[in-house]
Amino acid sequence: MSRSDAQANRAKILVVAEEVFGAGGEGASTEEVARRAGVGIATVFRHYPTKAALLEAVLTERFTRLAGRAKAEAGAQDPGRAFFDFFAYMVADSASKIAIAEALAEAGGALDGPAAVASRELHDTVGVLLAQAQAAGAVRTDVDLPEVYALLIGASRAAYAGVGPEVRDRSLKIIFDGLATRP
Amino acid sequence: MSRSDAQANRAKILVVAEEVFGAGGEGASTEEVARRAGVGIATVFRHYPTKAALLEAVLTERFTRLAGRAKAEAGAQDPGRAFFDFFAYMVADSASKIAIAEALAEAGGALDGPAAVASRELHDTVGVLLAQAQAAGAVRTDVDLPEVYALLIGASRAAYAGVGPEVRDRSLKIIFDGLATRP
DNA sequence: GTATTTTCGGAGTGACCACTCCGTTTCGAG
DNA sequence: CTCGAAACGGAGTGGTCACTCCGAAAATAC
Incomplete structure (x- = not known):
C-alpha cells in the first residue's frame, strides 16, 4: 500500500x-x-x-478516455450523427492538445507499450462508428477506415494551428460533405 | 564580391x-x-x-517556389483542374517536409521577416486559384479561402505521418468531393 | 610566386534539460 | 506519542546544442 x-x-x-x-x-x-x-x-x-514514461501515461489516459467516449456513442440510436459528432468532438478536443495530435500522427508507426494498446482501441472504435454510420446510410460506403482516420488526424493537427473555431467548423463541414452519402 | x-x-x-x-x-x-x-x-x-535565420532562409526559398508553381497554374485553361492539382501537389510535396508543414501551421500567427512575405504570397496565390476555380464552376461558391487553406495545412501535416500515398490520395479525394460543386 | 585578405574548421563556452543522490520531512502503525 | 519506513526537495551530473574564437588554409591580386 x-x-x-x-x-x-x-x-x-x-x-x-x-x-x-x-x-x-x-x-x-x-x-x-x-x-x-x-x-x-x-x-x-x-x-x-523517465520523461517518456510520463508521456506514455498521459497518452494512455487520453486515448482511453477518447475511446470510452467513442464507445458510448457507438450505442446511439442515430449512428450517422454519432459518427460525425465524435469526429467533431475529437478534433475540437485536440485543439489544445498538441502532444496528442503528434502522438496520433506517430501512432501508425512507433508507439509501444500501454499507449499503443489504448491507441489501437481508439482506432478500432472509430472503425465501429464508421461501419455503423455506413450501415445506416449516413456515410458513403466507398470510403474506408484508413483514409477516415487520416482525415481525423489531419483535422486534429490542423486544429491546433492558429485556426479559430469558426474556420475549424467550416473545414469540418467540407470534410463531412465529402464523407456523406449523396442525397 | x-x-x-x-x-x-x-x-x-x-x-x-x-x-x-x-x-x-x-x-x-x-x-x-x-x-x-x-x-x-x-x-x-x-x-x-542563427539557426532561426537558416530556417527562415529555407522557408523563404520553399514558399517562394510553391508560390511560383501556384502562379504558373493560375494561367491554366482549366481552373478547376489547376486548383485541385496544386492542392494535391503541395500536400504530396509536404509529405517529406515536416518543417514546412509546421511553419505553415504557424504562419497565421508568428512568422516575420522574408519568410512571412513569401508565406503571404503563397496564401494569396492559392486565393487566386480558388477564386478562378469557383468562377469556372468547379468549386462550391459557399466555401472561403480560410477554410480551404486550413484544409491544405491539415492535409499537409497529416501527409507527413505514416500515411502512405494511397491513403493520402483517398483522403484527398474525400476533401475534393467536399469542395466540388454538386452535379 | 608572394602578399593580402577572405574563408574555413573544430575546439571551446554557456545554457538547458533529463535524470540521480542523499539529507530532511512527513506519514501512519502500534 | 514515538519511531521506522516511505516519500520528498533540490542541489548536483552528464550530455546535448546553439553559438564563438582564433590559428590554419586557400583564394584572388599583383
Whole structure:
C-alpha cells in the first residue's frame, strides 16, 4: 500500500503533465511539470521513471478516455450523427492538445507499450462508428477506415494551428460533405 | 564580391538544410546540417548567423517556389483542374517536409521577416486559384479561402505521418468531393 | 610566386534539460 | 506519542546544442 500523499501527488502530476504537454508538445520540460504541480523534480521521476514514461501515461489516459467516449456513442440510436459528432468532438478536443495530435500522427508507426494498446482501441472504435454510420446510410460506403482516420488526424493537427473555431467548423463541414452519402 | 567557394558553400548549406529540417523538423541540429554539407559548424553560422535565420532562409526559398508553381497554374485553361492539382501537389510535396508543414501551421500567427512575405504570397496565390476555380464552376461558391487553406495545412501535416500515398490520395479525394460543386 | 585578405574548421563556452543522490520531512502503525 | 519506513526537495551530473574564437588554409591580386 502506498502512502496517500504519494497517490495524490502521482495523480496531480498526471493531470498537470497533460496540460503542460498539451500546450507545449513533447518539447515541454519535466521541470515545468514539477513546478506547476507544486512538487520537486525528483518526485516526478519517482512516479514516472523517465520523461517518456510520463508521456506514455498521459497518452494512455487520453486515448482511453477518447475511446470510452467513442464507445458510448457507438450505442446511439442515430449512428450517422454519432459518427460525425465524435469526429467533431475529437478534433475540437485536440485543439489544445498538441502532444496528442503528434502522438496520433506517430501512432501508425512507433508507439509501444500501454499507449499503443489504448491507441489501437481508439482506432478500432472509430472503425465501429464508421461501419455503423455506413450501415445506416449516413456515410458513403466507398470510403474506408484508413483514409477516415487520416482525415481525423489531419483535422486534429490542423486544429491546433492558429485556426479559430469558426474556420475549424467550416473545414469540418467540407470534410463531412465529402464523407456523406449523396442525397 | 564574395569568393566563389564561399558562394558554393552557402548554396550547398541551404540545400542540405532543406533536407535535414524537412526530415527532422525544427528540432534537427545545426551540426547535422554542417556534417551533411561537408563543412564546419562555423561555416554554417558564418553564412546564417542563427539557426532561426537558416530556417527562415529555407522557408523563404520553399514558399517562394510553391508560390511560383501556384502562379504558373493560375494561367491554366482549366481552373478547376489547376486548383485541385496544386492542392494535391503541395500536400504530396509536404509529405517529406515536416518543417514546412509546421511553419505553415504557424504562419497565421508568428512568422516575420522574408519568410512571412513569401508565406503571404503563397496564401494569396492559392486565393487566386480558388477564386478562378469557383468562377469556372468547379468549386462550391459557399466555401472561403480560410477554410480551404486550413484544409491544405491539415492535409499537409497529416501527409507527413505514416500515411502512405494511397491513403493520402483517398483522403484527398474525400476533401475534393467536399469542395466540388454538386452535379 | 608572394602578399593580402577572405574563408574555413573544430575546439571551446554557456545554457538547458533529463535524470540521480542523499539529507530532511512527513506519514501512519502500534 | 514515538519511531521506522516511505516519500520528498533540490542541489548536483552528464550530455546535448546553439553559438564563438582564433590559428590554419586557400583564394584572388599583383
